[in-house]
Amino acid sequence: MQEKGLLIVLSGPSGVGKGTVRKEIFSQPDTSFEYSISMTTRKPREGEVHGVDYFFKTREEFEELISQGKLLEYAEYVGNYYGTPVDYVRETLDAGRDVFLEIEVKGARQVREKFPEGLFIFLMPPSLTELQHRIVTRGTETEDLIRNRMLTAREEIEMMHLYDYVVENDQVELACERIKAIVTAEHCRRERVEQRYIKLLEAE
Numbered sequence: 499m500q501e502k503g504l505l506i507v508l509s510g511p512s513g514v515g516k517g518t519v520r521k522e523i524f525s526q527p528d529t530s531f532e533y534s535i536s537m538t539t540r541k542p543r544e545g546e547v548h549g550v551d552y553f554f555k556t557r558e559e560f561e562e563l564i565s566q567g568k569l570l571e572y573a574e575y576v577g578n579y580y581g582t583p584v585d586y587v588r589e590t591l592d593a594g595r596d597v598f599l600e601i602e603v604k605g606a607r608q609v610r611e612k613f614p615e616g617l618f619i620f621l622m623p624p625s626l627t628e629l630q631h632r633i634v635t636r637g638t639e640t641e642d643l644i645r646n647r648m649l650t651a652r653e654e655i656e657m658m659h660l661y662d663y664v665v666e667n668d669q670v671e672l673a674c675e676r677i678k679a680i681v682t683a684e685h686c687r688r689e690r691v692e693q694r695y696i697k698l699l700e701a702e
């Protein structure tokens with residue numbers, strides 16, 4: 499039987515650096531997992547490309563996807579919908595390849611319910627002051643949105659206990675190395691557990 503891939507979920511508060519860390523991971527030639535491109539109703543930012551950064555949808559199109567059960571999870575975040583295409587995730591895992599999701603915490607919670615065997619990694623800022631600094635220097639938000647995102651961030655950080663691992667994003671390269679090390683270790687651990695189980699069955 500074809501071995502199933504691992505579902506890796508990277509989440510954490512907005513502005514912590516999820517997008518930055520994910521882009522760095524996928525720019526490295528030795529990265530072997532597949533990135534699941536999300537659907538969103540958010541307008542493209544300058545330089546963003548449909549089908550590369552997101553699949554950009556209208557609200558009507560997105561709600562149609564929800565009613566057709568085409569999303570593994572979805573959440574409304576600061577006035578826009580974001581969601582993960584279920585067919586892509588299932589097909590890629592079934593083909594034996596690891597899938598990487600970079601999503602906010604409400605969505606990650608839904609994925610945990612559907613895929614409890616996934617690997618859930620929470621990206622932490624070094625401090626709340628540094629988090630606010632990152633959101634402000636990114637410069638994509640108005641003052642109101644920044645306040646909103648900081649309030650959401652506090653609630654999001656309280657959800658960290660639901661994750662398998664917490665990784666600090668002090669430096670992007672270090673955070674990437676930690677995430678990759680966790681994935682490698684998790685593969686080894688699961689293989690060992692499986693082999694032990696097979697041995698037990700053979701001994702019967």
Ligand SMILES: Nc1nc2c(ncn2[C@@H]2O[C@H](COP(=O)(O)OP(=O)(O)O)[C@@H](O)[C@H]2O)c(=O)[nH]1
Nearest residue numbers: 512513517536572573580581582600601602605
């Ligand atoms: N639940 C969910 N969240 C997503 C998905 N794709 C992206 N997000 C999250 O939505 C939030 C807003 O994303 P975005 O508008 O691109 O802004 P930024 O990542 O904060 O720069 C971030 O926390 C993303 O990680 C998705 O498919 N599902």
Ligand SMILES: Nc1ncnc2c1ncn2[C@@H]1O[C@H](COP(=O)(O)OP(=O)(O)O)[C@@H](O)[C@H]1O
Nearest residue numbers: 512513514515516517518632636667668669670
């Ligand atoms: N380790 C880091 N150190 C300093 N700044 C960072 C780091 N990681 C990300 N940033 C910066 O923080 C801001 C928010 O990062 P982003 O990837 O958009 O966050 P998220 O996707 O979690 O909302 C960006 O300006 C980014 O360049």
